[in-house]
Amino acid sequence: MMKQISFTLLVLITVGLLSCHKTANDPNITQYDNSNIQAYIKANNLTGMVRDTTGGDTSGIYYQILSQGSTAGAPFAYSDTVKYVFTLKSFDGKYNSVDSLTSNHYDSFLGHINQNGYPIGLQLAIHNVIKHKGTRARILIPSRLAYGVNGYGSGSSSNVNTRIAGNQCLDYYINVYSDQTLYDDQVIKNYMATNSLTGFTKAAGGYYYKVSVPGTGTEPISQYSAFTATYTGLFLTGTAFDSNNATTATSFDFSGNGGSGYISGVTQGLIGYTAGTAVTLLLPSRYGYGRTGTTGISVNDCLRFDYTIATITN
Secondary structure: OHHHHHHHHHHHHHHHHHHOOOOOOOOOHHHHHHHHHHHHHHHOOOOOOEEOOHHHHOOOOEEEEEEOOOOOOOOOOOOOEEEEEEEEEEOOOOOEEOOOOOOOEEEEEHHHOOOOOOOHHHHHHHHHHHOOOOOEEEEEEOHHHOOHHHOEEOOOOOOOOOEEOOOOOEEEEEEEOOOHHHHHHHHHHHHHHHOOOOOOEEOOOOOEEEEEEOOOOOOOOOOOOEEEEEEEEEEOOOOEEEOOOOOOOEEEEOOOOOOOOOOHHHHHHHOOOOOOOEEEEEEOHHHOOOOOOEOOEOOOOOEEEEEEEEEEEO
16 A cells, blocks of 8 residues: 555656756756647648758757848858847747837847847847848747746736746747848838828838828928927837927028038928928938937937927028
């Protein structure tokens, strides 16, 4: 009888241990992740997935190249700057993040992806299998190269879109852009879609604008005008970087220098409007502060400005 009780306890203890989350030091985490990925591929009827065999088939990453960028140049080095947007879903479906302006875009060194809070698996995937600008791919990242046993985010893992549970493999769609112009345009499109913004027109130069209140004046702003306006400047995250003049009109003077003292998004975006016009401008980084940035505004930031023109002097 004692032997039977001891055997029963041993079975229960073994089952309990096997049901626990894998830890970062568990020698079977590789098999655990691979089993999960294989099951995910089968359950979702994914075809065309290839295993990354870089370095002797050690990463456990699976991928599918959806659109191949130009292979004329050298593959990405860790010292290269990469620009990409992505969607992300955990295998259990409880975390599903579409392109957004708060987290799902990146513009910095490839070797800093992990340092900036993104999974090391994403960094490896871009280096090992995406390799070139302009490539779009789907990437399945094992949990040990994602957020591991600790997971990511806050709150309970049962809450949708607030936390990635421990030992969750991740499903990424990633689009690596070939140049800043295409990247900026996608960021602005994401912003409009995320915030359900409609009625914007894309100017020939690549910025977007929308007139919400037509002007009532007769004299339009020219490259030599002086005028007053209230305005607000915002990052595409919704945070204002300049709201001091939201209610009190401030003076602008394009006369004599063609507006060379202002960013090009202001000089090009406001020319032609009359007093009373309320217009919103969505500016790619090249129309703002570009690769230099300025105090409080990072390099390559896309920006939003809301202007209401008060008076014009030509």
